Amino acid sequence: MKKAIILLSGGLDSSTTLYYAKNKGYDCHALIFDYGQRHKREISSAVVQAKRLKVPYEIIKIKLPWKGSSLLDKKAKVPTNRKMKGIPSTYVPARNTIFLSFALSYAEAIGARVIFIGANAIDFSGYPDCRPKFYEAFQKVIKEGTKAQKIKVLTPLIDLSKAEIIKLAIKLKVPLDLTWSCYMGGKKPCGICDSCKLREKGFAGLSSFEP
Amino acid sequence: MKKAIILLSGGLDSSTTLYYAKNKGYDCHALIFDYGQRHKREISSAVVQAKRLKVPYEIIKIKLPWKGSSLLDKKAKVPTNRKMKGIPSTYVPARNTIFLSFALSYAEAIGARVIFIGANAIDFSGYPDCRPKFYEAFQKVIKEGTKAQKIKVLTPLIDLSKAEIIKLAIKLKVPLDLTWSCYMGGKKPCGICDSCKLREKGFAGLSSFEP
Numbered sequence: 001m002k003k004a005i006i007l008l009s010g011g012l013d014s015s016t017t018l019y020y021a022k023n024k025g026y027d028c029h030a031l032i033f034d035y036g037q038r039h040k041r042e043i044s045s046a047v048v049q050a051k052r053l054k055v056p057y058e059i060i061k062i063k064l065p066w067k068g069s070s071l072l073d074k075k076a077k078v079p080t081n082r083k084m085k086g087i088p089s090t091y092v093p094a095r096n097t098i099f100l101s102f103a104l105s106y107a108e109a110i111g112a113r114v115i116f117i118g119a120n121a122i123d124f125s126g127y128p129d130c131r132p133k134f135y136e137a138f139q140k141v142i143k144e145g146t147k148a149q150k151i152k153v154l155t156p157l158i159d160l161s162k163a164e165i166i167k168l169a170i171k172l173k174v175p176l177d178l179t180w181s182c183y184m185g186g187k188k189p190c191g192i193c194d195s196c197k198l199r200e201k202g203f204a205g206l207s208s209f210e211p
Numbered sequence: 212m213k214k215a216i217i218l219l220s221g222g223l224d225s226s227t228t229l230y231y232a233k234n235k236g237y238d239c240h241a242l243i244f245d246y247g248q249r250h251k252r253e254i255s256s257a258v259v260q261a262k263r264l265k266v267p268y269e270i271i272k273i274k275l276p277w278k279g280s281s282l283l284d285k286k287a288k289v290p291t292n293r294k295m296k297g298i299p300s301t302y303v304p305a306r307n308t309i310f311l312s313f314a315l316s317y318a319e320a321i322g323a324r325v326i327f328i329g330a331n332a333i334d335f336s337g338y339p340d341c342r343p344k345f346y347e348a349f350q351k352v353i354k355e356g357t358k359a360q361k362i363k364v365l366t367p368l369i370d371l372s373k374a375e376i377i378k379l380a381i382k383l384k385v386p387l388d389l390t391w392s393c394y395m396g397g398k399k400p401c402g403i404c405d406s407c408k409l410r411e412k413g414f415a416g417l418s419s420f421e422p
Binding site: 058 | 269271272273274275276277278279280298302303304305306307308309311312313315316317318319320321339340342344345347348349351352354355356357358359360
């Protein structure tokens with residue numbers, strides 16, 4: 001079985017990606033980040049997903065001494081009901097670059113040749129590090145900057161709408177009720193942050209869908 | 212004054228880079244990593260360099276749950292007197308990608324538009340992430356994956372020989388006696404690891420040099 005690293009946040013997209021990779025027959029190793037996110041709650045969702053699939057996981061604890069994002073600063077306001085224009089304040093500087101670099105190190109160390117990330121560039125928050133061009137650029141970094149050189153970053157959800165992701169999740173039997181999308185730090189999803197709104201949009205788009 | 216992030220290990224190259232950036236008039240912010248290196252001793256050298264120049268610094272603590280390098284595994288043998296062929300066991304998977312990704316995040320968060328790294332591709336250990344092509348590739352990642360887009364990675368030492376780096380260091384008044392290069396975990400430099408050998412080679416190349 002081919003080893004793969006899966007970046008797992010516990011949200012809808014990364015959980016679906018985990019099930020997708022598992023379904024494709026990969027020997028999955030999940031990588032979870034505790035990076036000071038206000039929605040720390042997502043970490044336990046990630047752990048639950050990994051455990052249900054009996055996938056080994058590692059939690060990387062990162063203490064960033066800087067903020068620069070409303071996701072890292074509990075005193076900052078998380079945007080709600082915003083129009084999808086520009087890069088929102090929830091953007092965390094270079095977050096996916098940091099996550100991928102750890103995944104890359106992990107992959108090299110254990111001999112995995114694939115990294116899965118549930119990035120999506122259709123119904124997304126406008127983050128630059130969720131677009132295909134970023135992953136193409138990172139692929140070059142792998143080629144030029146590692147010993148292994150041939151590790152592939154796969155983004156199976158990148159061109160799907162949120163509704164299509166949910167359809168895929170249902171098909172793969174992802175326990176959607178156990179995934180966590182909300183950016184706020186509360187015990188229940190707020191329903192009004194970007195992430196909740198995108199999730200809602202996805203479910204709304206399912207209306208014509210027959211499971 | 213323009214802000215810059217300096218990746219500082221406390222070794223000869225990164226210390227020289229710090230003095231170089233300072234000399235160029237940058238408002239320097241040093242980033243030091245405690246990543247489980249067996250030569251943890253270098254961290255105090257880095258701190259000493261930053262303090263001498265009154266440069267603010269941050270230490271990022273990273274606990275990698277994997278090894279994959281003789282620099283991370285105290286039980287592994289560090290190569291000594293090896294011929295300069297191939298990538299040595301001291302290569303740490305994706306280390307400079309991880310370091311740069313944090314520097315990038317820091318730069319975006321505080322509004323720095325330059326990152327300095329003391330990578331060198333002439334008298335070096337054979338690490339792929341010390342070569343110009345890696346930095347060109349990472350530059351593309353910055354363009355495609357960040358909000359700031361225009362942060363430059365500068366590698367002023369990349370084409371210098373070790374002797375040339377030492378000449379530059381002397382010119383910039385880097386306290387060479389306070390830098391630390393040795394890979395081993397000892398209290399004194401071992402004199403036989405790759406890093407000690409390269410340093411020695413640099414000083415040997417100075418013989419014709421008049422300070």
